[in-house]
Amino acid sequence: MTIGIVGLGLIGGSLAKAFKFNTDYTVLACDIDEVSYKRAVLVNAVDGKLTEENIGECDFVFIALYPHATVEYMEKNASLIKSGATVIDCCGVKGCVCPPLFELADKYGFRYIGGHPMAGRQFSGFRYASEKLFDGACMILVPRPGEDIAFLEQVKKCLTKAGFHHITVTTSEKHDEIIAYTSQLAHVVSNAYVKSPRAEAHKGFSAGSYKDLTRVAKLSEKMWTELFMDNRDNLIGELDFIIDSLAEYRDALVRNDSETLCTLLREGRERKERIDEEWRELE
Numbered sequence: 001m002t003i004g005i006v007g008l009g010l011i012g013g014s015l016a017k018a019f020k021f022n023t024d025y026t027v028l029a030c031d032i033d034e035v036s037y038k039r040a041v042l043v044n045a046v047d048g049k050l051t052e053e054n055i056g057e058c059d060f061v062f063i064a065l066y067p068h069a070t071v072e073y074m075e076k077n078a079s080l081i082k083s084g085a086t087v088i089d090c091c092g093v094k095g096c097v098c099p100p101l102f103e104l105a106d107k108y109g110f111r112y113i114g115g116h117p118m119a120g121r122q123f124s125g126f127r128y129a130s131e132k133l134f135d136g137a138c139m140i141l142v143p144r145p146g147e148d149i150a151f152l153e154q155v156k157k158c159l160t161k162a163g164f165h166h167i168t169v170t171t172s173e174k175h176d177e178i179i180a181y182t183s184q185l186a187h188v189v190s191n192a193y194v195k196s197p198r199a200e201a202h203k204g205f206s207a208g209s210y211k212d213l214t215r216v217a218k219l220s221e222k223m224w225t226e227l228f229m230d231n232r233d234n235l236i237g238e239l240d241f242i243i244d245s246l247a248e249y250r251d252a253l254v255r256n257d258s259e260t261l262c263t264l265l266r267e268g269r270e271r272k273e274r275i276d277e278e279w280r281e282l283e
Contacts, residue, residue, distance in 0.1 A: 001158075004050045004058035005029040006073060008036040011090050011117055012064030013129025016045045018162040021131045025161070028054060036126040045129075056082045060158055062115075063089040066226050067097050074104055083109035086155060090115055092179065093230045094142050094172035102144055113155055114142030114172060116179070117164070122218040134163035142172050180234035185242065187224055188235070190217040 003019050005012050008031040020027045028050040031037045040046045055061065061081060063070045070089050081087060087110055091097050098114040105112035119137040121128055139159050143152060156167050194217040202210055228235055252261040
């Protein structure tokens with residue numbers, strides 16, 4: 001099995017390490033930053049450079065780039081991918097990526113499925129990549145409607161070699177709708193929260209709550225700007241909801257209304273407990 005990886009940042013680098021260190025697969029990779037590729041070579045995370053000449057040897061090609069760069073790369077190189085090979089992107093949004101890549105797959109005869117690894121760190125770049133990043137993680141897959149079950153099983157088998165334990169299959173529309181809440185809103189809230197002037201004085205006054213809420217404030221602003229803009233309608237909807245919800249807490253405080261405040265807090269606690277219990281039953 002030969003694996004091709006385009007992009008050796010945190011996700012692509014971790015995929016390279018996971019496949020190289022945990023399987024007998026051949027790993028070919030490339031990155032626009034030559035330093036990242038050289039780092040991968042130094043730690044034996046790759047067997048060689050992925051090029052226009054050898055991409056046709058790959059059975060699986062993972063594209064670990066920003067959404068627009070993913071589409072641009074595939075428009076340039078789709079004709080070089082061998083018939084029957086599988087291409088999986090790793091983008092955090094799917095609506096702007098899946099449709100054009102499905103079209104390219106139909107045109108050139110390879111197979112494509114959208115992907116989104118649900119794993120990461122607050123740091124980016126190959127130096128933070130780890131072969132264990134995906135251990136126990138979930139991979140979201142966005143297949144074309146009516147995709148062959150046997151193909152999905154083949155993809156799942158490959159992904160488990162990298163450490164993924166859970167596979168979620170959905171549509172691009174549903175993916176972007178839910179990810180606006182579970183990921184994008186969390187990054188916006190964290191990034192805005194840490195801008196308080198009190199943040200500079202947190203030492204000695206903060207513990208787990210502060211660390212949890214500010215962890216993802218340290219983000220790649222260029223990448224997240226692109227992700228937010230590509231999913232702006234869904235994210236705006238989530239922002240509107242949380243702004244309205246926060247206003248209820250604020251209004252209760254302004255009115256000195258402890259009963260309403262207590263009710264709001266209880267509702268939030270009960271909802272969290274109910275959701276956690278539902279998920280425990282599904283596991």
